[in-house]
Amino acid sequence: xxxxxxxxxxxxxxxxxxxxxxxxxxxxxxxxxxxxxxxxxxxxxxxxxxxxxxxxxxxxxxxxxxxxxxxxxxxxxxxxxxxxxxxxxxxxxxxxxxxxxxxxxxxxxxxxxxxxxxxxxxxxxxxxxxxxxxxxxxxxxxxxxxxxxxxxxxxxxxxxxxxxxxxxxxxxxxxxxxxxxxxxxxxxxxxxxxxxxxxxxxxxxxxxxxxxxxxxxxxxxxxxxxxxxxxxxxxxxxxxxxxxxxxxxxxxxxxxxxxxxxxxxxxxxxxxxxxxxxxxxxxxxxxxxxxxxxxxxxxxxxxxxxxxxxxxxxxxxxxxxxxxxxxxxxxxxxxxxxxxxxxxxxxxxxxxxxxxxxxxxxxxxxxxxxxxxxxxxxxxxxxxxxxxxxxxx
Numbered sequence: 001x002x003x004x005x006x007x008x009x010x011x012x013x014x015x016x017x018x019x020x021x022x023x024x025x026x027x028x029x030x031x032x033x034x035x036x037x038x039x040x041x042x043x044x045x046x047x048x049x050x051x052x053x054x055x056x057x058x059x060x061x062x063x064x065x066x067x068x069x070x071x072x073x074x075x076x077x078x079x080x081x082x083x084x085x086x087x088x089x090x091x092x093x094x095x096x097x098x099x100x101x102x103x104x105x106x107x108x109x110x111x112x113x114x115x116x117x118x119x120x121x122x123x124x125x126x127x128x129x130x131x132x133x134x135x136x137x138x139x140x141x142x143x144x145x146x147x148x149x150x151x152x153x154x155x156x157x158x159x160x161x162x163x164x165x166x167x168x169x170x171x172x173x174x175x176x177x178x179x180x181x182x183x184x185x186x187x188x189x190x191x192x193x194x195x196x197x198x199x200x201x202x203x204x205x206x207x208x209x210x211x212x213x214x215x216x217x218x219x220x221x222x223x224x225x226x227x228x229x230x231x232x233x234x235x236x237x238x239x240x241x242x243x244x245x246x247x248x249x250x251x252x253x254x255x256x257x258x259x260x261x262x263x264x265x266x267x268x269x270x271x272x273x274x275x276x277x278x279x280x281x282x283x284x285x286x287x288x289x290x291x292x293x294x295x296x297x298x299x300x301x302x303x304x305x306x307x308x309x310x311x312x313x314x315x316x317x318x319x320x321x322x323x324x325x326x327x328x329x330x331x332x333x334x335x336x337x338x339x340x341x342x343x344x345x346x347x348x349x350x351x352x353x354x355x356x357x358x359x360x361x362x363x364x365x366x367x368x369x370x371x372x373x374x375x376x377x378x379x380x381x382x383x384x385x386x387x388x389x390x391x392x393x
Contacts, residue, residue: 084375104171106223107297111171111180114223117145118182123190128199128206131287134158134304135209138224139194148179150304151219152211157282158304160220165357166278166303167222168346169366173277173334175270177300180223183352185216218353220304231291231298233264238298239289244323251324253380253388264291266392267298269324270331276321277335277369280306281314309361311368321373325380329390332377340367 104111121141129136129148134155140146150160163181170178188210195203210217234250236243247268250257257265275283282288282305290299308314313321343366347357358366380389 084372084379105176106180107225107292114180115182117141117143118147118221118223119184121145123186123194125196126191126194126199127196128202135206137191139221146224147221148224149219149221151217152213154209154211160218160304161354161357162306163220163222163302163304164352164354165347165362166280166300166306168357169278169343170274170300172338172342172346173270173274173331175274175300175331177267177271177274177298178303179225179299179301181220182350183218183354184221185213185218185353188212188215188217191217213353216353225290225292225299227293228290228299228301229293229295231264231289232295233261233268234258237289238264238268239284239286248323251326253325253384263296264298265326266328269326269392270328271298271300272317272320272324273327273331273335273373274300275306276313276317276373277366278303278306279308279310279313279317279365279369281308281316282306284316284320307358307362307366309365311365312372313369322376325384325389326391327377327389328392330393332374332390335370336374338367338370340364343367 106114118141121143123139124142125140126149127138127140129138134157135151135153136158137149137151138146139149150158150163152160161183163178164183167178167181170176192203192206195206231238233243234246236246238244238247247265249255250261250265251269271283274280280303282302283300288302290301291297292299312318340363343363347363351357377389
């Protein structure tokens with residue numbers, strides 16, 4: 001149900017009309033969850049749909065180095081992604097390595113140490129995070145820690161359990177790029193009662209759009225990154241047209257990479273592979289490509305629209321994946337080692353207040369996209385050799 005008085009939820013894909021009768025009525029998250037999944041997989045929001053093509057015009061000079069001569073440095077035409085065929089077992093593919101069971105880290109700190117204060121902290125203050133289309137809050141706890149909190153809500157673009165699933169898969173692939181995330185539930189009056197004065201104007205929206213499980217607000221907490229800034233490569237924002245042209249060119253086989261950009265290019269390559277596997281079409285829709293203050297770490301933020309059930313991924317995810325032809329040897333090896341049983345085991349641990357992190361169909365689709373991605377990479381290896389494709393550690 002929604003917070004507040006009698007309200008109605010218009011279902012964008014024609015699933016009919018559901019209604020709640022105030023805070024004391026029972027709608028239930030099972031009904032709401034089914035609605036979210038129907039909507040999230042029947043249609044992707046307009047801003048998540050990619051229709052752009054790379055420009056034919058000359059790339060303007062970067063602020064830090066001379067302009068690239070497009071006449072002598074060829075940029076291959078955009079591929080038309082199609083289902084790749086897995087190559088022969090005798091082809092020179094990346095080795096299959098066991099999954100790393102060492103403690104996962106984020107920004108040099110163990111995940112469990114970052115998450116423990118979020119599990120036990122008592123809310124001291126709540127702020128509304130402005131700028132997004134969905135509800136996102138910043139919670140400060142009495143133990144001096146902070147977290148981003150996304151509650152279950154009527155906005156089908158935000159399904160909080162999927163952020164936790166994305167974090168778990170990120171660690172399985174050895175990436176350490178998704179902020180640590182857990183599920184947690186708060187009494188509704190405790191949460192709303194801590195909203196600070198500067199965010200009071202958003203209380204009506206919170207009461208209208210936040211979904212309740214009895215009197216609890218269920219959602220996901222992500223460790224709050226103190227400082228982030230727009231991610232760049234070659235002097236351009238990564239998600240700008242010039243930025244995409246730049247990293248696509250340098251991630252093309254046969255094109256030399258500037259030493260100063262190599263570290264960021266490696267992370268972009270792994271990000272487009274990760275986004276394809278989890279089927280996240282929202283990465284390039286704005287504000288979701290950020291890096292650390294020193295420019296060394298690329299953060300994979302906001303994954304709540306991920307895990308649609310398409311076995312070949314959303315068209316946008318395939319397009320971005322196939323713009324890259326150079327990948328990390330260790331990430332590809334971890335992807336190759338990933339099994340469905342491993343995935344189910346990791347996702348069944350520490351589910352918190354969520355009934356599940358991914359359902360059976362979503363897990364099956366992850367494994368199918370894994371096959372598609374490995375087929376694409378193995379095809380490049382068969383044609384160009386492993387040393388030309390697996391260029392990053």
